[in-house]
Amino acid sequence: KAGPRDELHLEWSKWVLVVVISIGVTFVAYGVSRGVETLADLKFSLVNSYIKTGDFVTAGRMFVAVNAILITVPAFLVTFIEPKAKGSGVPEVKSYLNGWHLHRAVAFRTMVCKASGIVFSVGGGLIVGKEGPMIHSGAIIGALISQMRPEKWQRLGLPYFGFLNHFRNDRVKRNFVSIGCACGVAAAFASPIGGTLFALEEAASFWSTKLTWLTFFGTMIAVLVSDMLMTGGVTIASAPVISFGSFEGPLRDKAYPLMEPYSVLQIPIFMLIGVAGGLAGALFNQVNKWLTKKRQSYILGNPGWQMLEAVAVAVLTALVLWTLAYTSPCIPERDPHSVERNMPLERFACPEGHVSEGATVFYSSLDRTVKHMFHSLHPFSMQTCLLLFLTMYSLANITYGINVPSGMFVPAIITGAALGRFVGEALQSSGYSVLVGDIHAGVFALIGSAAILGGITRMTISIVVIIIECTDNITYCIPIMLTIMTAKLVGDSFNKGLYDLHLELQGIPFLEEDEDLDFASNTARLKVTSVMSNHPVVFSEMESIDSILDVLANCTHQGFPVVSYTEEPTALNQSVSVYRHHGAQDPRVMLYRGFILRSQLALIIQYYLETGSVTPDYQWFVKWYPRHPRTAKLTDKLIKHPPEENWRNQLVDLRPYYHPGAQ
Amino acid sequence: KAGPRDELHLEWSKWVLVVVISIGVTFVAYGVSRGVETLADLKFSLVNSYIKTGDFVTAGRMFVAVNAILITVPAFLVTFIEPKAKGSGVPEVKSYLNGWHLHRAVAFRTMVCKASGIVFSVGGGLIVGKEGPMIHSGAIIGALISQMRPEKWQRLGLPYFGFLNHFRNDRVKRNFVSIGCACGVAAAFASPIGGTLFALEEAASFWSTKLTWLTFFGTMIAVLVSDMLMTGGVTIASAPVISFGSFEGPLRDKAYPLMEPYSVLQIPIFMLIGVAGGLAGALFNQVNKWLTKKRQSYILGNPGWQMLEAVAVAVLTALVLWTLAYTSPCIPERDPHSVERNMPLERFACPEGHVSEGATVFYSSLDRTVKHMFHSLHPFSMQTCLLLFLTMYSLANITYGINVPSGMFVPAIITGAALGRFVGEALQSSGYSVLVGDIHAGVFALIGSAAILGGITRMTISIVVIIIECTDNITYCIPIMLTIMTAKLVGDSFNKGLYDLHLELQGIPFLEEDEDLDFASNTARLKVTSVMSNHPVVFSEMESIDSILDVLANCTHQGFPVVSYTEEPTALNQSVSVYRHHGAQDPRVMLYRGFILRSQLALIIQYYLETGSVTPDYQWFVKWYPRHPRTAKLTDKLIKHPPEENWRNQLVDLRPYYHPGAQ
Incomplete structure (x- = not known):
């Protein structure tokens, strides 16, 4: 359906979005950095004014008191406003990129609490760094900007380009989170290549030259912008937001010794x-x-x-x-x-x-x-x-x-x-x-x-x-x-x-890389039976609204296999794609067809509720993403306002919706 | 089967192998580099001796003649000994890493011709560089060392560790080729990170932190060794085999200006x-x-x-x-x-x-x-x-x-x-x-x-x-x-x-990355029918030797689907894993079971020839890898020395051998 013109448009949307994300991340990193500096300056000059008078007892008391007071701010933010803002944020980003949807890990409130909290944590003299939170903030900005709804773009007075809708799904969102996280590293450490590799290493997923290049572009903009902010001008020589002093290069403080070769x-x-x-x-x-x-x-x-x-x-x-x-x-x-x-x-x-x-x-x-x-x-x-x-x-x-x-x-x-x-x-x-x-x-x-x-x-x-x-x-x-x-x-x-x-x-699962992917010693050691349930909850290709609601209400799985039934074929049923139906007395076998998500099922029913039809199109799912109505609510509404008399037996054809891969 | 001790052994084998490959690659790169220098020195000092006398006509003639003579060497090597040694070698490495087995692209003779040829190409004054060939040589060394047979290790007087046998398969070989290629880049340009990324970008396959780390280790050893060779000592400051002069850092020639910040x-x-x-x-x-x-x-x-x-x-x-x-x-x-x-x-x-x-x-x-x-x-x-x-x-x-x-x-x-x-x-x-x-x-x-x-x-x-x-x-x-x-x-x-x-x-196919992997705009645009043949050549799960030989002789495919037959099931046959048998009059449908390679079939028959049994074990395939006997030869031998009277009808059970994935 998409013509070459649309493709180009989509392509440009990505790059523009990366620039916006990158600049956003850098400004947050810069803000945090300046905030810390200002706070530390104020604190040290207050204490120093007592030191100058020689009154070290009062100075010491002031030092302890000011630090204690400053720390109440981040402690309050994390304890009462947003617990996900606690700690470094790198584990949260890591698990998100690994595919685990940690609740509120990439939410706006988390970012605000994290970015403002870390200013006071560091300013308050704790032995903590500000880069982890910067990286987490970067990841959140990547998610927020890429997933913004049309209404919000327009409310912010930004030009909305229709293709942003194409980015509203889990996979693309994860890509942008990874780009945001890379930009966070880059802005914090003036490390464009390191940032890119950080995102790759933490996400540990498919290597894509295009995504890597896009990420690298983002990290580079981040370094460029942070450089301009730090030097306050147009001369660039990679000044990091956080600097431990350069060992080489033109920005090296002439007081520092040049790095020497080693033996x-x-x-x-x-x-x-x-x-x-x-x-x-x-x-x-x-x-x-x-x-x-x-x-x-x-x-x-x-x-x-x-x-x-x-x-x-x-x-x-x-x-x-x-x-x-x-x-x-x-x-x-x-x-x-x-x-x-x-x-x-x-x-x-x-x-x-x-x-x-x-x-x-x-x-x-x-x-x-x-x-x-x-x-x-x-x-x-x-x-x-x-x-x-x-x-x-x-x-x-x-x-x-x-x-x-x-x-x-x-x-x-x-x-x-x-x-x-x-x-x-x-x-x-x-x-x-x-x-x-x-x-x-x-x-x-x-x-x-x-x-x-x-x-x-x-x-x-x-x-x-x-x-x-x-x-x-x-x-x-x-x-x-x-x-x-x-x-x-x-x-x-x-x-x-x-x-x-x-x-x-925290009980968060993490999917480690499989060593055997690279260097297989034996052939697959994992048996099908060890990952397969004996009695899987499955759907047929045609199911009634009633049975769908029943399964959704009684089973917490996030997705279900869709199968078709057939008479027992003559050959041995040893293929993974054919398995026997639960009741051993049932002579039919099931053929695996595909996989359907809980959210898809819920949204089909929501569509039925609103329109009386059970064939929503792709846009319907995009519009709702990443949310979907709860089962109890759907059942309630159906009982109160049934679209038709016999709604319980209305059949839904799942064939256009299930994902035929993932066998 | 493999215990933790074996795992550890396997793990160590990898690292040791990478060190060996890395050192090998660096020595070749260093040899090429020194060869070029020596040749160029000889040539220029010969011509300069005429220039000193002021006889520019003779000097010019000498210059042209020496260059012409030098070029006959690489031209001879490529034309008469090994045509695959032609050109840069990067396209060949690229297509190999992409999964295409280019004949002789990673062979010993190719490397010898390439490495010695490039010395004369560059020494002979052509406008060519030596890095592409260095990279190609690196890739070949990766293949050769990792795939060496036990006999060869022992003949070379090297300690053979049994786990090397586990590396003798296509996937692992490709990993080592990629590591060798990265080491080639690293040795040529003193670029450990660049070499690692080069291998990743060219191979464009799964990102694996472990493989990347192993590659990085290899490139680092390459840089370290080339540094020691170039400086002839123990002081290290990243001296590349090929140097365009350092802009920064301790090894910077003090005559060169320091890099300045830019606006x-x-x-x-x-x-x-x-x-x-x-x-x-x-x-x-x-x-x-x-x-x-x-x-x-x-x-x-x-x-x-x-x-x-x-x-x-x-x-x-x-x-x-x-x-x-x-x-x-x-x-x-x-x-x-x-x-x-x-x-x-x-x-x-x-x-x-x-x-x-x-x-x-x-x-x-x-x-x-x-x-x-x-x-x-x-x-x-x-x-x-x-x-x-x-x-x-x-x-x-x-x-x-x-x-x-x-x-x-x-x-x-x-x-x-x-x-x-x-x-x-x-x-x-x-x-x-x-x-x-x-x-x-x-x-x-x-x-x-x-x-x-x-x-x-x-x-x-x-x-x-x-x-x-x-x-x-x-x-x-x-x-x-x-x-x-x-x-x-x-x-x-x-x-x-x-x-x-x-x-x-050269007519070599290259599998481009799929853009949609990262940023899907529409759902899959590729239809099954566009990649499926109407009349696939298939095997049943039990086939006779005769029919296997027949297919191998008459069909050049490198692999074949294995299917089982069933009566037409009641559900609609729309799944990709079920398709109708060629003859439309045949009421049966085929169920896709898996995929078997030509080499596997040939080796099963070879085993039958040697032992009279059709159930070789895994070691049999490992022993032969990467070769397999030709069909004509097998048929000849079977006719001359049949293991049993009725060999044509001997049934082979393919079920233990086909790959059940790749649906």
């Missing part, structure tokens, strides 16, 4: 860091799983406790960080012209001419601390690195799971950076560099981040590319890859990735 | 270059298609003409380049301390204190010329750029299709670099930079390369990533992507990509 002899060290990351990640996930179970038993469902827990964690975090910053030893300030002063340390509570490593890393935003670990030429003491690692590791663990929006990327990166920097500083001071070539502690921090990130999330190729792109650093591709591989291998031998664990704990 | 206002110019690239690419493909058709009519099948044509093209190329180098105007040499002397020009036939732009770009290896276009700060004259563009564009066109191994990447890159540099120099000299910010002619050359590459090959995401990785340049991701997108869009409105055109001309 093959360092690779075993990188892999050992990978092992450490895998172990630490597995332990992290195990403890967090235990904590989450405890939370589910004691706190879940009690709003008061949930609010209290969030605030308690915020107070604890603020107290710990403040104490560590305050009690950290003071060291003499370096010569102001020394190369090691490329990123000056903070003075905080130290006497004139002295600075404190502890205050620099603990009394600061997380991003800034990561930058110190990655780029500072100052030789951090091993104690500071170790303390930072342990603190962040424990705080991040108790934080992930409280009732606020909270991402896991930055906590993992900061924990890993501390671990890696620790190794780097240890090697540097031990003179080990004679054996393996120059040691750059910042590089080890980067590798450490990759290790912990791999150990906790167990993601693979997309994480490698995201790290490369967000640090503008193509040189360390191989070490990063090897480290993540090692971390994943070690971690996987203990437990699942954090996102998968949380999906499991 | 959004330059993006329209980049897109215009994309339009030009699309148009030029479409014209290139159209002319090359016409040329190929002419070749197929007049030259194909005549070895003498094929050899002569190759030598003639070599002579023509050498003559044109030499003449252009010789007649190019001399310009005064710059101040030796000037920044513009970052890459000195050649003096060639110019008087003392003068240099020649023409000699620099025409009398040089192609890689070196590309580096000049990308990185030189010397303001090349617009005439030189235009002349370079036109020369390379025409020579590349007549060259692609002659009977030698020949890649298309470098010709496209050099043509595009000349075009882009032309635009850059024009903008720079016109003072247009006031409007759009600093113009860097080298950046425009890079964009031009992307445009022509996109316009000719029509590849998408993988080409973008390859260009980014092989120039160590993450900053220009977005301009490169937009340019390629524009070029592809423009080009696609005229004709197909070069590789697809050549597949078409």
Whole structure:
């Protein structure tokens, strides 16, 4: 039916939609980022005004109080407005792309709560990141914009092009969610390729060059727009919304050292860091799983406790960080012209001419601390690195799971950076560099981040590319890859990735890839009998309204096979497409014809209700998508306003509607 | 049957095999690269020895003669030894990964001829690149190593692990070919991510995170090993086998300018270059298609003409380049301390204190010329750029299709670099930079390369990533992507990509991705009747040896449906799985049961021949894979040595062998 002109129109609609989605996602990401900055600036300048007077007791109290107050906002949003806004959102996106319709996971309210909540979570000093929520918001924007009804487009004053109706179905919606999610990654990390691969890896479905190219186009627009927003001008050099400082390229802060080549002899060290990351990640996930179970038993469902827990964690975090910053030893300030002063340390509570490593890393935003670990030429003491690692590791663990929006990327990166920097500083001071070539502690921090990130999330190729792109650093591709591989291998031998664990704990099924798809060792090990019910609920090709309503009311399945009946054929009935009817005394066998969805059946009856006819066309289903009336309501209405006397026996011909595939 | 221990063993076998394949591919790529260098060095130093004496006539004659002689080698290899070694090999790999078994496309002899031939093609001064053949060689190595028989492993003194037998089937072989091909790309361009995406884009099949990760691991090893080979040491910074000079990163030649940020206002110019690239690419493909058709009519099948044509093209190329180098105007040499002397020009036939732009770009290896276009700060004259563009564009066109191994990447890159540099120099000299910010002619050359590459090959995401990785340049991701997108869009409105055109001309079918998979506009437009034969050749579930041999001898199909017969069932026969038997007078209908391959049938008969039984087990098929005996031979043997008297009527039960899917 569709002519070449329509095809072209449809084609253009897609690209236009991707641009709109991409810009939308970027603006949300940018808004979150600026919100966090503004909030943090206000908080630190308030506390700093007390520090300047030397009144550290009041300053400390202010610090704790402000953080506690800020955290009430996201805790309130998640507890009372939209529980789906909790946590990182990556597990929700993952399960959605995997085909599981999690209720309200891609709803407008969820996005609003998530995006505004994360501003206060991060601004309130929790050990959380804002990228997970950005990715989730991106996915939601992809769903919302692509599925908008004509009425809404017109109400918003936007030009409506008729072809958007073609996008209103599950499969296409999922494609746009995947594009939105990719744009979220891209905007957050300035990572167009990483974003595209993230969507592919998480969705784990069919590779389509066209969809990939469309996704890549979206991520690219996202990077371009976020670049323009961040630099406030027309000069572009990939400025990420979240930046840990570029290791290479024109935007590299000239104070940062250029990335150096590495020696093959360092690779075993990188892999050992990978092992450490895998172990630490597995332990992290195990403890967090235990904590989450405890939370589910004691706190879940009690709003008061949930609010209290969030605030308690915020107070604890603020107290710990403040104490560590305050009690950290003071060291003499370096010569102001020394190369090691490329990123000056903070003075905080130290006497004139002295600075404190502890205050620099603990009394600061997380991003800034990561930058110190990655780029500072100052030789951090091993104690500071170790303390930072342990603190962040424990705080991040108790934080992930409280009732606020909270991402896991930055906590993992900061924990890993501390671990890696620790190794780097240890090697540097031990003179080990004679054996393996120059040691750059910042590089080890980067590798450490990759290790912990791999150990906790167990993601693979997309994480490698995201790290490369967000640090503008193509040189360390191989070490990063090897480290993540090692971390994943070690971690996987203990437990699942954090996102998968949380999906499991929430009871959400996840369809894993089938290894055998690629490397079959034996022929199909799965037997038909193990997936087939002995007494399937089936429909004939012609069914009465009454029997349809009966099945819909008494069976919760979302779809049903449609069969036709035949006399027993002469050949052996061993094919999957022929099976015996339930009653063994019935001599007929059923021939499988196709599959019909609950929603289709409900909508056919709704059509019958409204028009008296049982042959709705395709547009009818599109119009209702993704909703369909409930069975009880349909039955009620039919009883009250029957379209014809004998409605119960009205036959419905299912043949035009069932899906003949899926045998 | 397989226990967890076996699974682990199988898992490890894969990774080990990938390492072996990866190292193999890299050594071949490195060998080709060194071979080309050595040959070119010898040739240029021979000719230079005459140039030094000022005898340009003899030097020119030598140049032409040496090139002509060198080209006889690849022409001989392709014409007389292995015709499949001709051309780039990317179309062959593409069609193989797409599921088409091109005879000898992944054979050992093809690889030897291709790898050794390309050394002489490039060394002999043709306008060809060595990457396509490297990729093809990589794919072949993937096939060869993964499919090696136990005997061969042992003969080579390698430890044989039993699980390799599990890899001996079409699907797994294709996976390893795809990994080998990715390693080829990675080794050639130092592009691990680009190589992985190349394999995904060309194969266009199911996305599997595990396979992708395994591929990425392979490409990474390839880059690591090629890095160690190239630098001859342990310091790694991604040195590609083929280098056009790094724009960023630690390995960047300090003489090259650092990549600069760009202005959004330059993006329209980049897109215009994309339009030009699309148009030029479409014209290139159209002319090359016409040329190929002419070749197929007049030259194909005549070895003498094929050899002569190759030598003639070599002579023509050498003559044109030499003449252009010789007649190019001399310009005064710059101040030796000037920044513009970052890459000195050649003096060639110019008087003392003068240099020649023409000699620099025409009398040089192609890689070196590309580096000049990308990185030189010397303001090349617009005439030189235009002349370079036109020369390379025409020579590349007549060259692609002659009977030698020949890649298309470098010709496209050099043509595009000349075009882009032309635009850059024009903008720079016109003072247009006031409007759009600093113009860097080298950046425009890079964009031009992307445009022509996109316009000719029509590849998408993988080409973008390859260009980014092989120039160590993450900053220009977005301009490169937009340019390629524009070029592809423009080009696609005229004709197909070069590789697809050549597949078409060779009559090889290619299964395109189905757009509707992603964005369905209407429901399935393909009717069953349009793909179904009216009188299919079918087997019953029990067939006699005689009738099997009869069908195999008289029908060339590679596989056959297996059916069972039944009386006409009562329901309407509208399902695809039920169709009427050929003779309309036959009242029975056939029930589709499954599908059996010609090779399976032939091997069952072979088993019968050897053992007298018709029930071979799975190992029997594995042992023979991928070969099977010819029908005529089987019939002969059966007649000569019948296993039993009444062999013609021996019934074979096909039920354990047919594939019940594929309905």
